[in-house]
Amino acid sequence: MSDQNPVFIPGPTNIPDRLRRAMQVQTQDHRSPAFVNTLTPVLAGCLTVFGASEAEIITFPASGTGGWEAAITNTLSPGDTVLVARYGMFSHRWIDMCERHGLNVQIIECPWGSGAPADKFEAALRADTAHKIKAVLVTHNETATGVRSDIGAVRGAMNAAAHPALLMVDCVSSLASMPFEMDAWGVDIAVAGSQKGFMLNTGMAILAVSDKALAAMDSATLPRTFFDFRDMLTTNAKGGYPYTPPLQLIYGMAESLNMLFEEGLENVYARHTRLAEGVRRAVEAWGLRLVAQSPELYSDTVSAIYVPDGFDSNALTEHAFATYGMSFGVGLGEMNGRAFRIGHLGSLTDAMMLSGLATIEMAMADLNYPVKLGSGVIAAQDCYRKTAKPVLTEK
Numbered sequence: 001m002s003d004q005n006p007v008f009i010p011g012p013t014n015i016p017d018r019l020r021r022a023m024q025v026q027t028q029d030h031r032s033p034a035f036v037n038t039l040t041p042v043l044a045g046c047l048t049v050f051g052a053s054e055a056e057i058i059t060f061p062a063s064g065t066g067g068w069e070a071a072i073t074n075t076l077s078p079g080d081t082v083l084v085a086r087y088g089m090f091s092h093r094w095i096d097m098c099e100r101h102g103l104n105v106q107i108i109e110c111p112w113g114s115g116a117p118a119d120k121f122e123a124a125l126r127a128d129t130a131h132k133i134k135a136v137l138v139t140h141n142e143t144a145t146g147v148r149s150d151i152g153a154v155r156g157a158m159n160a161a162a163h164p165a166l167l168m169v170d171c172v173s174s175l176a177s178m179p180f181e182m183d184a185w186g187v188d189i190a191v192a193g194s195q196k197g198f199m200l201n202t203g204m205a206i207l208a209v210s211d212k213a214l215a216a217m218d219s220a221t222l223p224r225t226f227f228d229f230r231d232m233l234t235t236n237a238k239g240g241y242p243y244t245p246p247l248q249l250i251y252g253m254a255e256s257l258n259m260l261f262e263e264g265l266e267n268v269y270a271r272h273t274r275l276a277e278g279v280r281r282a283v284e285a286w287g288l289r290l291v292a293q294s295p296e297l298y299s300d301t302v303s304a305i306y307v308p309d310g311f312d313s314n315a316l317t318e319h320a321f322a323t324y325g326m327s328f329g330v331g332l333g334e335m336n337g338r339a340f341r342i343g344h345l346g347s348l349t350d351a352m353m354l355s356g357l358a359t360i361e362m363a364m365a366d367l368n369y370p371v372k373l374g375s376g377v378i379a380a381q382d383c384y385r386k387t388a389k390p391v392l393t394e395k
């Protein structure tokens with residue numbers, strides 16, 4: 001019966017029944033007008049979620065990693081310099097991908113638990129008087145550490161240095177759960193996926209691309225075929241795909257956008273903040289510590305939590321699954337064994353969240369953590385009771 005439990009990994013997320021039903025459609029001809037009528041509003045809806053007015057929305061049958069590859073191969077050439085800060089597993093993996101593509105990666109090393117250092121970006125960009133840096137790459141929400149970075153501050157740093165580099169942002173684990181402002185932050189390429197805030201299964205990389213990034217396409221010489229924006233844009237304009245699209249997932253995207261807009265994006269963000277706050281109160285009540293170094297960095301989609309000295313976070317997540325059938329995120333990279341993660345994004349209610357907190361508390365008690373059973377749940381209950389919005393309003 002453990003497949004009845006919600007997951008508390010930071011994506012893929014729980015898939016609401018409404019979306020599972022929406023994806024239960026028979027195969028249709030993806031060259032038919034019916035497909036055009038489905039795809040076109042999906043692209044328009046995504047634009048709103050990205051906080052963009054004029055960007056091109058480009059989707060690929062891929063995961064978020066494919067989105068990264070599309071972003072760099074369409075805009076850069078071998079030997080180009082990119083500026084990136086490394087402060088977690090996902091910023092690290094994007095760096096690795098750039099290096100494997102023969103880019104010259106200028107890395108700012110930062111402690112895990114910190115965020116994108118706008119001041120250091122500004123210094124590096126000011127020093128680059130020859131404008132060799134072609135792109136600044138930033139992970140908005142570092143899923144490995146539960147850190148949200150200030151993308152507006154990075155844009156401010158680029159403007160202060162009057163630097164023309166492209167700004168590329170990974171919003172894989174933040175889009176549709178936390179505010180994202182492509183226009184206001186001057187983002188040139190934003191990369192997301194279907195399996196996090198959109199509450200769907202994995203399989204679609206979703207990008208928003210500015211005119212400036214599109215202009216870089218013609219001179220960029222990194223090899224690309226499957227991920228070539230040009231093929232996608234030509235066929236999208238006619239409501240189609242250059243190859244076979246993931247039809248059921250696109251139906252899912254259409255319904256996911258309906259759900260997000262019915263709830264209202266502001267309410268979606270506020271729900272994530274409340275859920276996250278309850279988790280943070282629980283962590284405090286347990287006497288444990290978040291990996292994120294300070295409150296302005298706290299992510300509303302995932303909390304990474306250090307285990308006490310002498311404990312192994314892998315043993316905790318393994319025990320929670322083996323005994324109670326519930327999944328929590330393991331510590332990644334530098335955090336492996338030292339921290340576990342609670343995902344709190346997508347389709348989740350207060351009651352679901354409390355079940356996760358109660359379960360990880362039982363697992364900690366079983367493994368003799370110095371944690372008082374019930375303390376975290378009480379702290380979260382207190383937070384949720386005080387901030388609850390009635391589901392039914394009295395007439």
Ligand code: PLP
Pocket residue numbers: 011063064065066090139141142143170171172173193202
């Ligand atoms: N970037 C971030 C911030 C992520 O959290 C993930 C996956 O969890 C990725 C990139 C990679 O995305 P995918 O696993 O969909 O390829």
